[in-house]
Amino acid sequence: xxxxxxxxxxxxxxxxxxxxxxxxxxxxxxxxxxxxxxxxxxxxxxxxxxxxxxxxxxxxxxxxxxxxxxxxxxxxxxxxxxxxxxxxxxxxxxxxxxxxxxxxxxxxxxxxxxxxxxxxxxxxxxxxxxxxxxxxxxxxxxxxxxxxxxxxxxxxxxxxxxxxxxxxxxxxxxxxxxxxxxxxxxxxxxxxxxxxxxxxxxxxxxxxxxxxxxxxxxxxxxxxxxxxxxxxxxxxxxxxxxxxxxxxxxxxxxxxxxxxxxxxxxxxxxxxxxxxxxxxxxxxxxxxxxxxxxxxxxxxxxxxxxxxxxxxxxxxxxxxxxxxxxxxxxxxxxxxxxxxxxxxxxxxxxxxxxxxxxxxxxxxxxxxxxxxxxxxxxxxxxxxxxxxxxxxxxxxxxxxxxxxxxxxxxxxxxxxxxxxxxxxxxxxxxxx
Ligand SMILES: *Cc1c(COP(=O)(O)O)cnc(C)c1O
Numbered sequence: 001x002x003x004x005x006x007x008x009x010x011x012x013x014x015x016x017x018x019x020x021x022x023x024x025x026x027x028x029x030x031x032x033x034x035x036x037x038x039x040x041x042x043x044x045x046x047x048x049x050x051x052x053x054x055x056x057x058x059x060x061x062x063x064x065x066x067x068x069x070x071x072x073x074x075x076x077x078x079x080x081x082x083x084x085x086x087x088x089x090x091x092x093x094x095x096x097x098x099x100x101x102x103x104x105x106x107x108x109x110x111x112x113x114x115x116x117x118x119x120x121x122x123x124x125x126x127x128x129x130x131x132x133x134x135x136x137x138x139x140x141x142x143x144x145x146x147x148x149x150x151x152x153x154x155x156x157x158x159x160x161x162x163x164x165x166x167x168x169x170x171x172x173x174x175x176x177x178x179x180x181x182x183x184x185x186x187x188x189x190x191x192x193x194x195x196x197x198x199x200x201x202x203x204x205x206x207x208x209x210x211x212x213x214x215x216x217x218x219x220x221x222x223x224x225x226x227x228x229x230x231x232x233x234x235x236x237x238x239x240x241x242x243x244x245x246x247x248x249x250x251x252x253x254x255x256x257x258x259x260x261x262x263x264x265x266x267x268x269x270x271x272x273x274x275x276x277x278x279x280x281x282x283x284x285x286x287x288x289x290x291x292x293x294x295x296x297x298x299x300x301x302x303x304x305x306x307x308x309x310x311x312x313x314x315x316x317x318x319x320x321x322x323x324x325x326x327x328x329x330x331x332x333x334x335x336x337x338x339x340x341x342x343x344x345x346x347x348x349x350x351x352x353x354x355x356x357x358x359x360x361x362x363x364x365x366x367x368x369x370x371x372x373x374x375x376x377x378x379x380x381x382x383x384x385x386x387x388x389x390x391x392x393x394x395x396x397x398x399x400x401x402x403x404x405x406x407x408x409x410x411x412x413x414x415x416x417x418x419x420x421x422x423x424x425x426x427x428x429x430x431x432x
Contacts, residue, residue, distance in 0.1 A: 001064040003030040003220060006313050015066045016121050019114065019221045020131065022214030023201050029310065030220050031317055032062055037266040046235045051084070052076050054235065055228045058265060062224050067120055075116040079109060079225065084232045086379065089351050092242070093366060095359065095382045096233050102406055103147045103173055104385035105140035105303075106255060109229065110222035111148030115155070117221045118213070122154040127211075132430070133157045134200055135215040136193035138251060139166045139303040140384055143173030145215045146181045157181045157215070160193040160426070163419070165302060169388045169407055176413035184429060185417040189296045191307055196426050209431050217254025218310050226258030227265070233379055234267055243373070247273040247366035247380040249358040251304030253282065253311040255381070260318050260329070270376070275365030276334045277301045277357075281309060283332030289323060300337045300392035301357035303384065333365045340364070344394040354397055355382060356389040 003018040004010075007028030013021065018030040038057055046054065055076045063072060082100040089095055101108030118131060133155060135145050142159040149157045159174050163185045166174075175183040186193050194216070201212055217223045230246065237244070246269060248256035256274055263269045276283055277299040285291045293308035319326040335343075343360040347353045355363060362380035370378055387407050390398045403411065420426055 001062050001066075002033040004033060005029070006031050006317060015063050015220070019117055019219060020121065020211075020213050022212070022219050023198065025202070027198065027202065029218050029314060031314060032220075035261065035264045036061055037264070040266065043234075043266050043268070046231065049235070051080055051228070051232055054231045055080060055225070058227055058231055058262070059225060062220070067117065071120055075113065075120065078116055079112040080228070082108070084229045086233060086236050087353070089347070089353055089363075092370065092377055093363070094377075094379050095353065095355070095363075096229065096246075096379045097382045098229055099382060099385040101144075103140070103143040104388055104404065104406055105144050106226070106229070106381065106383045107140050107144035107222075108148065109225050110217065111141075111144035111215065113225040114215055114219060114221035115145075115148035115152050118155055119152045127154060129211050131155050132210040132212050133215045134160075134197050134212050136160045136190065136197045137166070137174065138162070138190035138305050139170045140388070141216060142166075142183070143170055146174050146177050149215075150177055150181060151179055155180060158184060158430070160184045160186050160196060162190050162193055163187055165189065165298060165305070167302070167389055167391065169390065169411065171415060172410045172413065175415040175417045176410045178416065183417040184426065185419045187419070187421040189298070190305055191296045194310070196423050199423060200426060200430065203427070206427060206430055216310070217252050223254050223258055223311070224261065226255050227262040230259045230262040230267055230269070237377065239377065240268075242375050242377040243270040244268060245271050245273060245366070245369060245373075245376055245378045247275060247362045247369065247378060249301070249304060249362040249365070249381065249383055250274045250276055250282070251279070251306040251309065253309040253315060255383070256330075257311045257314045257318070260315060263329075264318065271329055271331060271369070273331045273333070273365045273369045273378075275361035276332065277304050277340070277361060278334060278336055279305055279307050280332075280334035281307065282312060283334045286323075286327055286330065286332045299357075300389070301340060301361055303358060304361070331365075331369050333368050335361050335364050341392075341394060344397070348394055348397055354386045354393070354401065356384055356386040357392055358383045
């Protein structure tokens with residue numbers, strides 16, 4: 001499969017090169033040259049397939065012949081080592097729980113898949129220079145990428161995270177692994193981290209020192225496998241006669257955009273709903289037609305503290321850069337921290353369901369959308385385990401949560417990070 005740059009000023013590349021480059025030389029995001037719908041027969045009989053089989057059907061066209069069938073199937077099997085249950089909440093509303101993986105965030109799927117693809121290419125090519133995965137995190141990406149890449153030969157991982165702006169559990173997940181993983185603690189916000197990463201990719205002075213690639217959702221190997229769980233959700237639905245709507249709490253808009261790829265592949269999804277926190281560039285755009293990236297505002301749903309969502313251009317591409325088409329397929333709402341907290345309280349007191357702030361915003365957005373429709377099954381994505389957001393859960397709820405084994409394994413380990421305050425700090429580290 002060929003990928004082109006959405007800035008349309010760079011050569012087309014193979015899947016392998018899109019994964020290894022991360023971003024195109026013209027700073028554009030890579031996008032697949034074609035998207036062919038899957039057989040209707042497959043979608044209609046999805047209950048008869050295992051998750052691994054579904055994932056293979058979904059991803060194979062995006063890889064083409066660049067990874068042999070058997071290797072790709074192994075990559076999928078190792079990626080999907082956990083469940084994706086739907087928990088019914090109330091009539092026509094379910095929570096699609098994506099947090100049962102090793103770092104308890106949906107990003108485990110993309111992180112694990114990408115790590116194994118890079119590992120495959122590296123082994124095949126016997127490269128003499130290691131690949132350095134450089135990644136900015138607003139909270140959850142860092143841990144998922146670190147865990148996904150831990151011990152992968154020929155790959156080093158450098159994570160930039162905003163100092164004091166990730167939760168304690170998140171920080172431990174990305175600063176305690178050691179081996180091929182280094183955490184850089186940046187004095188600044190997530191957008192500063194993301195800007196530094198983007199600049200580094202295009203900085204020729206770094207080329208003699210490092211083969212850099214990204215593991216943010218701009219990387220196609222992290223982004224595309226996120227389409228899997230929309231299929232897994234559809235498979236689990238008992239009543240498929242209702243209109244299906246997914247509500248995806250969004251920051252960089254990679255996850256929801258992968259869902260839209262699923263829709264292109266033939267999943268019968270009526271509409272997407274997105275909930276954001278007060279970093280609401282996209283809901284504002286849908287309302288006013290003005291697209292204005294803003295500096296990040298810090299909130300309790302920190303993994304969505306993104307003022308300039310990098311994947312939005314892919315969403316526009318999927319809707320032919322036509323805002324009216326987009327408005328038909330995407331409804332956007334934004335919520336304050338207070339509203340998210342009240343929703344967590346409501347879910348807990350009314351349904352005995354413990355949600356964290358991102359999932360709670362997904363729930364609110366879904367409720368809002370459902371007011372206007374009938375005969376609709378809504379699923380909101382619960383994107384992280386509440387244990388990762390202990391200090392911002394609804395009052396009294398944190399005490400009810402037992403530490404899962406994945407968290408026990410890191411929580412008492414000492415944090416190891418290198419502090420940097422600007423781009424020079426990053427290049428000094430990368431050149432050392
Ligand atoms: C990353 C993340 C999001 C946002 O996902 P995007 O693909 O960036 O829109 C939402 N919730 C949690 C818990 C996350 O870690």
